[in-house]
Amino acid sequence: LSSVPLQILFYVNGIYYIFYFLATLAMIVYKSQVFSYPDDFLAPDLALLFIMAILEVLRLYLGSKGNLTEEEAPLGLSLVITVGSVILSVYFLVWQTYVLKADVIINAVLLFTYGLESVLQVIAIAAFV
């Protein structure tokens, strides 16, 4: 049986991620205007943000598909991608060029969501196997 909390979490994660992506992009633009943000530091931050967006889409799609079709393979792949997303989120939390307090807040919420999702995914895989 598909896990309903996991599905709810995926749905909420999707909406939250859209907000997160727009907020981070806006804050990078703000930082580049207000602070001195040379191009060699701006390019990696923007690139990683877009990579994270792509990974997130893939992750949510695979996870949702695996949960609804009760297959463990997509769910497992989604779990692996989640690890990558966690690393990127930690980058935006700690290793970004300028870390504002707002960055800390939204990244913390995202990490918490990822953690919860990982636990539920592991439980779901265990149930499907």
Place this chain on the structure above:
Amino acid sequence: VAKLCVCDLLVAQCDVNCCCDPDCSAADFSLFTTCSVPIVTGDSRLCSQKAAIYSLDVEANPPERIFKLIDQVNPSVFCIHATNYKQALSFSSPEMPTSENFDQLLKQFGSASFSAEPDNWNMNTDAQNPSDVNETYRYKYGVPIQTVDAFLRLPSPVVSSWCSDANPAGFLVNQATKCIRSVSVEKCGNIQAVSMLFYINSSILAVPKSSQMVNITVQSIVVQSLNGMRTSLNGSDVLRLPMILDELCINIVLGVSYHITYTDAGEIIEAAASFVLGAINKEALPIQQSFEISFTQVHTKPVPLSGNPGYVVGLPIRAGFRPQGYPFPNTNKYSQLTILQSTSNQDCLAAQGARTPILFGYNMISGCKLRITAAMKCQPLTQTLLDLLKGQSFPEYVASFGNSQAQDVLDWVPITHLHTSEQSDNERIYNTFQGSCQIPVALEIEVKWTKYGSLVNPQARIVNVTATITTTTLKQLPSGRERTIPITSSVVFTDTSSPAEPGYKAWPTINAKLPFDFFFPFV
């Protein structure tokens, strides 16, 4: 942060009112009135930073300094929590130029004032020539006049009074300059700038970048002797070069006056130079040279305009007469509106004839004192004073624009004459009954002008000129006594321009017409 102190300027000494100065002792602190630097913090955009607060506790006796080290928190949600970019919050130190990066830095930061080689000068002239072959050039105002080798030179003082030969003469720019040059008698033949040849040997190009040349002809030569006396020479074709004669060096150029004739197409067709040659001996060094250049348009008589078209402040007002006759004849004698010029001895009868032209925009007042003795008769005195105040030929018409031509009669404003008296009317009637004398004592010329034309560039135009003569009664003096009365003449310029009215476009109208055959069956 606790160790930073901006006001600590004196080393090993206590700075006044500097609470963070480590050289100050508690006794010094008790003498301060305030703290010039109350707080020292790091960048305030950080979320939390250390701050050192200095204050004076004036209630304690003696006053003491309070030093607190606290953590200041930035409440904004966009405060910087951390940065991974070391130079983020401090000024960047510029790159030190070394032999490797010098060329790159020069290209990046060099500009016209500091560049490697002015090779862009050569590139420009090569690039222009092939493409602009078909364009016809002509001289425009201010463009340097070109000669065969370089430019027509008008030596002038640059920075100091010494002559600099690199000053080009600009087209249509009338200039007169004076500068000094050092010349030695032994080498006077070798110095180019004092010989006539230097000023006339290169021909002027008729149009820029062409091959038509105009030779500079020598119009006249005036020879100035050592004591300053000038004589004009008859044969002005001979070129007189400097030569040494009896310990004097003669034929030194002391002044050149160029007269250039041009067409209205911007071409120069004639050039003439008038020279003043002089002689120097050992005592007369250095010499002063004066240079002048003036431009005349071909087929015109040079009439000095006082503005084009509006009057320019400082230029004389043009006035004239209209000879009797109808219809208006075409010639007006150009004369100037003048007023009496005050002299140093202030005696009206002694300084007859000194007059100064009235300049537009400059209010003037002048006068003199008239000593009246008992022996003076009324009528001759009145006539003398009128001549004194008005001058020999007081004009009848004043040009309303600075460039009014004689043929345009509507451009000339007649001068209105008024008479007033110093005493009240009753007194005047009483005095005329007595048969006493009215002598003019003051002339006031009031010139009313207005701004004419566009708002951006208004031109001054004279609309009304009124000359008011004020008379007073001359009382008969007992014989032997004399009286002094002041005679004044003044000019006042009044601006009578009406305030500018904005002009608006007309409202758009609906232009609706019915078609021709709208009422077809009935029309």
